[in-house]
Amino acid sequence: MSTAVTTKSPSDTAARYRSVRGQTLALCEPLTPEDMMVQSTPEASPAKWHLAHTAWFFESFVLGEFLPGYRLFNPDFPWLFNSYYLSFASFPEKRLRSSFSRPGLAEVLRYRQHVDEAVERLLDHNPQPEALQRIELGLNHEEQHQELLLTDILNAFHLNPIRPVYLPEGPAKNLGAPGLEPETGESSPPGSPSCPLRFQAFPGGLHEIGHSGPGFCYDNELPRHRVWLEPYALASRLVTCGEFAEFIADGGYRRHELWLSDGWAAVGRNGWQAPLYWARDSDSWNLFTLRGEQPLARMASAPVSHVSLFEADAYARWAGRRLATEFEWEAAAQGQSQPLTGNLLDSGRLLPAPAPEPAQSENQVQQMTGDCWEWTSSAYLGYPGYTPAAGALGEYNGKFMSGTMVLRGGSCVTPAAHIRSTYRNFFAPQTRWQFSGIRLAT
Numbered sequence: 001m002s003t004a005v006t007t008k009s010p011s012d013t014a015a016r017y018r019s020v021r022g023q024t025l026a027l028c029e030p031l032t033p034e035d036m037m038v039q040s041t042p043e044a045s046p047a048k049w050h051l052a053h054t055a056w057f058f059e060s061f062v063l064g065e066f067l068p069g070y071r072l073f074n075p076d077f078p079w080l081f082n083s084y085y086l087s088f089a090s091f092p093e094k095r096l097r098s099s100f101s102r103p104g105l106a107e108v109l110r111y112r113q114h115v116d117e118a119v120e121r122l123l124d125h126n127p128q129p130e131a132l133q134r135i136e137l138g139l140n141h142e143e144q145h146q147e148l149l150l151t152d153i154l155n156a157f158h159l160n161p162i163r164p165v166y167l168p169e170g171p172a173k174n175l176g177a178p179g180l181e182p183e184t185g186e187s188s189p190p191g192s193p194s195c196p197l198r199f200q201a202f203p204g205g206l207h208e209i210g211h212s213g214p215g216f217c218y219d220n221e222l223p224r225h226r227v228w229l230e231p232y233a234l235a236s237r238l239v240t241c242g243e244f245a246e247f248i249a250d251g252g253y254r255r256h257e258l259w260l261s262d263g264w265a266a267v268g269r270n271g272w273q274a275p276l277y278w279a280r281d282s283d284s285w286n287l288f289t290l291r292g293e294q295p296l297a298r299m300a301s302a303p304v305s306h307v308s309l310f311e312a313d314a315y316a317r318w319a320g321r322r323l324a325t326e327f328e329w330e331a332a333a334q335g336q337s338q339p340l341t342g343n344l345l346d347s348g349r350l351l352p353a354p355a356p357e358p359a360q361s362e363n364q365v366q367q368m369t370g371d372c373w374e375w376t377s378s379a380y381l382g383y384p385g386y387t388p389a390a391g392a393l394g395e396y397n398g399k400f401m402s403g404t405m406v407l408r409g410g411s412c413v414t415p416a417a418h419i420r421s422t423y424r425n426f427f428a429p430q431t432r433w434q435f436s437g438i439r440l441a442t
């Protein structure tokens, strides 16, 4: 739920609406209708469901309340495509989403068109500020689902024995949205050394944490409040695949003393020997990506991704370091150049990329935005004074404040317009299917 005021006019909102909604469809262009039915793990959803659910959000929280005379596209859709809003309607079990062969893809696309035309009508009639804020919330919600759509299809293709490639490298193929032409350059030249790791010191003291000023934010970024920090240092870049391979080679997954108790249990229960999508290839590894299979030698200086909080914590312990708290991370990010830039979805790369050469960014902490979400050691909790919104939209963030940990910074599949230095992502500590990586702290 948003509580910050949107400053966009109806016409600016309409332009952003068309751009975000078009981007979702563009991301589906490389997919077949059959691809869009797959739910390869209970935590993921089929692409067709993402298409319908994001339309459902506008229908349920914008059009029903703010467009007089709005007619539902289908009376079953309000409950069928509800995700988890108990105050709104019932909903099917999440693991059953791949059973939705009906409605078919064509009907889901007509549903999106029906909703789009209604939102355009609403925006044409000088909507009240609350309606504009709800539309902005719906667009941020859709951007979250764009990232999920890609991480879910990566998981689905990894499970497929023939390992389909979402977007091959090579001749450019336009996905239909600006900025999404695939990059043809190598993710990192074979054997190229990683940028040297150093630690950037940050002062302790009283720091302000949380969103301020105009512009959209989620309720979990509020209220802005003060936090006391001891002096600390952050690694100048993310941990690379090559460095993580050294941890594996040193028996990292077999040494219980490196692991949190729940982490060690997860290693045993799941048979973890490497990050998700790594497969041993004689004496090295291959990594499955949205660009197809990549040898470790090619990804060695790119950030390691698809690790759980437990693996991030064990690596940090092995390296004699620790993970940052979310407050240390945010205080450091506030000092970075604005607006935030990095290897985000809009780069079209779809892979974590090596840090730039140190000469270009001396005294700066690199990769704070994009590449991989960074696990922090902070439990996901409400800030002091946090109050979820009333009604169904109060369920957006607040009810997940137990058993999850905060990640910061965005990833290579996060839309650029979606990320802020105050943005708090959160997942259960065993989660590996997101682009989640590691930054060391001390």
Ligand SMILES: [Fe+2]
Pocket: 053, 083, 141, 145
């Ligand atoms: Fe959702």
